[in-house]
Each structure stands twice: as C-alpha cells, then as structure tokens.
Amino acid sequence: MDLFEKLVENMGPLGMHAKEAHGYYTFPKLEGEISPRMTFRGRELLTWSLNNYLGLANHPEVRKADAVAAADYGMAYPMGARMMSGNSDYHEELERQLSDFEQKEDTILLNFGYQGVLSAIDALVDRRDIIVYDAESHACIIDGVRLHQGKRFVYAHNDIQNLEKQLVRATKMAEQTGGAILVITEGVFGMSGNQGNLKDIVALKSKYNFRLFVDDAHGFGTMGKTGIGTGEEQGVQDEIDIYFSTFAKSMAGIGAFISSEKRIVDYLRYNMRSQIFAKSLPMPMVIGALKRLELLRNDPSLKSNLWKIVDALQDGLKSAGFNIGTTMSPVTPVILNGTVAEATHLTQDLRENYNIFCSIVVYPVVPKGVIMLRLIPTAVHTLADVEETITAFTEIKEYLEAGKYAKEYLAI
Numbered sequence: 001m002d003l004f005e006k007l008v009e010n011m012g013p014l015g016m017h018a019k020e021a022h023g024y025y026t027f028p029k030l031e032g033e034i035s036p037r038m039t040f041r042g043r044e045l046l047t048w049s050l051n052n053y054l055g056l057a058n059h060p061e062v063r064k065a066d067a068v069a070a071a072d073y074g075m076a077y078p079m080g081a082r083m084m085s086g087n088s089d090y091h092e093e094l095e096r097q098l099s100d101f102e103q104k105e106d107t108i109l110l111n112f113g114y115q116g117v118l119s120a121i122d123a124l125v126d127r128r129d130i131i132v133y134d135a136e137s138h139a140c141i142i143d144g145v146r147l148h149q150g151k152r153f154v155y156a157h158n159d160i161q162n163l164e165k166q167l168v169r170a171t172k173m174a175e176q177t178g179g180a181i182l183v184i185t186e187g188v189f190g191m192s193g194n195q196g197n198l199k200d201i202v203a204l205k206s207k208y209n210f211r212l213f214v215d216d217a218h219g220f221g222t223m224g225k226t227g228i229g230t231g232e233e234q235g236v237q238d239e240i241d242i243y244f245s246t247f248a249k250s251m252a253g254i255g256a257f258i259s260s261e262k263r264i265v266d267y268l269r270y271n272m273r274s275q276i277f278a279k280s281l282p283m284p285m286v287i288g289a290l291k292r293l294e295l296l297r298n299d300p301s302l303k304s305n306l307w308k309i310v311d312a313l314q315d316g317l318k319s320a321g322f323n324i325g326t327t328m329s330p331v332t333p334v335i336l337n338g339t340v341a342e343a344t345h346l347t348q349d350l351r352e353n354y355n356i357f358c359s360i361v362v363y364p365v366v367p368k369g370v371i372m373l374r375l376i377p378t379a380v381h382t383l384a385d386v387e388e389t390i391t392a393f394t395e396i397k398e399y400l401e402a403g404k405y406a407k408e409y410l411a412i
Contacts (some may be wrong), residue, residue, distance in 0.1 A: 013364045017340070020410040025344060025360065034058050034252075036381045038357070045357040046385055048375040053222050053330060054302040055380035056292050057252035065291035066284055073283035082109075083269070086280030094290050095257070101297060102228060103237055104259035108268050109286075111278055113246030113256035117215060118144040119274030120244070120258055121184070123267075124213070125150060128179030130170040132163065134186065134196065138215060141184055150179065157189075160200045167208045174209075181209065187216030187230030188223065191361065191374065193327025195219075195230055202239040211241040221250025221296050222330050227303050247285075251292040255281050305379035306330060309386060313377050316390045322397070332375040333361075334393065338400055343371040344412075345405035346396055354392040 011018060018026065030047060031039040034057040038047045056062050080086040095107040110116030121144030125131060131145055131152040145152050151173050153166040163183075170181045185196040201212060216229040224232025229245065231237030242260045247253040258268060269275070281289075295302065310330045317324050323335040338346070340362045350356045361372035375389075399405060 048358040069284035069287035082280040102259040106262040106265035110256040114140040128177040133184040187219035193331030213242040220245035334373040342405040348411040
C-alpha cells in the first residue's frame with residue numbers, strides 16, 4: 001500500500017472527525033486581546049480555554065518588557081544552540097532566579113515543555129534502567145517513556161499501593177540489570193485537575209531506591225503558599241529530585257525549565273539532544289520570562305485573585321449539582337454523560353446561544369459515553385463571569401438530560 005493512501009484511509013480517532021470539526025471544535029481561532037472575552041467567528045464569547053492562570057499575558061509590565069526586548073534584540077538573537085553560540089547573561093540569570101525560586105541548586109532552560117520532557121527522559125535513563133510512571137501521565141511523558149529502550153512499569157493513577165507493587169518489580173529488575181529506577185508523575189494532572197500523590201510517593205523512598213521526576217506544568221505559579229508548585233503545596237519540594245515546569249501556563253509565555261541538583265543539571269546540559277541541537281530561546285522570550293517571574297514572586301494578588309475565581313467557580317458548580325471530579329487545582333472539569341455527537345451539539349449551543357467558549361473533551365481522551373467540559377479559571381476572570389457560566393451550564397445540562405442534543409450526526 002502507498003504510505004499516503006494508508007494515512008488518509010485511517011485518520012485516527014480524532015482525525016476521523018476532522019471534516020466536520022476543523023475550525024470549530026478543533027483548531028478554532030480566538031482573536032483579539034488575550035482576555036476572558038475574545039472574538040470567535042466575529043462574536044465576543046466568554047472564554048474559559050486559556051492557560052493564562054495569573055493573567056500575565058496582557059499585564060502592562062509584561063507587554064512593555066516584551067516590546068522593549070523585541071525592539072532591542074529582535075527575535076533572532078542569540079543565534080545557534082546554547083552550547084555552540086546561543087548563550088547569554090540573561091539566559092543564565094533566568095536559570096539562577098528559577099533555581100532560587102524552586103529551592104533547587106541549578107536549572108536548565110528548555111525551548112519547549114513537550115520537547116523538553118521527552119528529551120530529558122531520554123537523557124536520564126539507559127537500557128539498564130527502569131521507569132515507573134502514572135497511568136494518566138501527559139502525552140509528553142508517555143512519548144518519553146516510549147523512547148526508553150529498557151523496562152517500564154505503569155501504575156494505576158495515584159494508586160500508591162499499586163505503585164509499590166510496581167516498585168517491587170522494578171527493584172528486582174534493577175538488581176538483574178544493574179540499573180536504576182526513575183518514578184515519573186505530575187504535580188497537577190491537566191485533565192482531571194487532581195494532584196499527584198507526591199507526599200506518599202516520597203514516603204516510599206525509605207523502602208525503595210528511586211529518583212522522582214515531577215511534571216508540574218499546571219502547579220508552578222498556582223500551587224503552594226508562594227506559588228513554588230505542588231511540592232510546596234504538599235510539603236515535599238526538597239524530595240522532588242527533578243522538577244519540571246513550563247512557561248506556557250502561569251507565565252503565559254514560551255519555554256520551560258528543569259531544576260535539580262547542580263551535577264544533574266550539568267549532565268543534562270551536555271546530554272539533552274533537544275537542547276544541544278536546537279536554537280536557544282530568543283532574547284525577548286528570556287527577558288519577558290524574567291519579568292513574568294518577578295511578578296509571580298512579588299505580587300501575591302495574582303495568585304489570590306486566581307483562587308478567588310477558582311473557589312467561586314468550583315463551589316458554584318458543585319452547589320448546582322455538577323460533577324467536577326477530584327480536582328484539587330484551578331483545572332476545572334465538568335463531567336457529563338453523552339455521546340460525541342451530543343457533545344458537539346451541546347458545545348455549539350453554548351457558543352452560539354450562550355456566548356461561552358470552553359474546550360470539550362471526548363473519546364478517546366475520556367471513556368466512551370463521557371463528555372468533559374474543561375474550564376481554566378484565571379486571575380482576570382470576574383465573579384460575574386462565574387455566575388453567567390453556572391447559569392448557562394445549568395440550562396444546557398437540563399437540555400442534555402431531556403434529550404435536546406440527542407442526534408446521530410455531529411453539529412456543524
């Protein structure tokens with residue numbers, strides 16, 4: 001069979017709906033200033049789909065820092081990978097400040113989070129080592145694990161008893177191979193919003209010899225007293241051996257970082273292929289990240305405003321009878337029962353008649369028969385936005401249960 005023919009005959013579980021979904025349910029275009037209200041297809045909608053947790057995307061100080069840095073340096077400088085010609089004092093200063101904030105010895109900047117996690121896993125383990133990872137880990141972790149040429153064991157999501165069972169197996173395997181064990185989990189899981197059980201995972205270190213890698217993309221800036229992350233929230237930041245986060249969530253930017261012991265960061269600098277062979281972060285992104293980190297650290301109102309909206313939204317949804325799962329973070333899933341077709345009609349109703357834009361999650365990301373509406377509260381939403389949304393959701397839930405959206409075809 002011709003390769004191209006094979007691909008177009010089987011577009012995959014999401015791609016099979018591309019003809020009907022593209023541009024509306026998938027690859028939609030939100031236009032205008034990044035804010036709780038943006039333009040979609042010529043109309044202003046209340047938007048709950050932006051990972052702008054602290055509202056920094058259009059903060060005046062951030063916009064000024066970005067603009068000045070772009071004017072001073074352009075987007076090309078520095079040229080080349082950092083190892084060869086793309087390093088600067090600003091890159092190193094951002095790493096120092098992130099290390100200080102995360103209470104780790106050293107930090108390495110990454111061009112992108114997804115690429116960085118995948119590449120870090122590849123660099124950290126060899127064919128003798130064993131990976132043990134949470135079943136609901138993000139796709140970047142799954143892809144990193146797929147690259148691993150050694151043994152890997154998956155444990156049921158947040159199930160410490162099952163994790164220990166896999167650690168027993170991993171320990172026996174490591175004794176045979178002469179390798180080491182890496183446990184990987186998330187600080188905050190991006191779909192469910194629940195926290196990784198870091199405290200109980202760390203407690204297992206007294207019985208088993210492993211290192212802990214935590215992807216805290218949704219926890220950095222949102223969790224813990226000072227926003228350090230989920231490790232601070234659970235009192236185990238010191239026990240996280242390899243801490244990862246991205247600038248794409250709370251920092252509303254591009255790039256990512258890993259913080260750890262200096263000797264491990266030095267190893268990653270010289271062994272992470274995605275950083276050795278890729279151009280370094282452009283200067284405006286680095287200088288912009290320094291300003292964002294300054295605000296994150298020094299303006300507690302950003303995080304307190306976020307949690308005011310989070311609490312109002314989640315408490316209001318629960319009071320209205322909605323199932324928001326086990327979230328313990330700003331990520332707010334609203335879980336309903338219905339088909340993929342019903343999900344599209346419900347979402348179209350929300351957008352066209354209630355002027356509310358949120359992401360829909362359907363099979364295969366969630367089980368068949370489940371519709372998840374995923375809301376991301378931010379510090380720049382208002383209590384009026386929350387009230388408007390709960391009123392709309394209450395009505396569309398009644399319509400769903402009454403069969404209004406029961407169709408055999410996708411809404412287009």
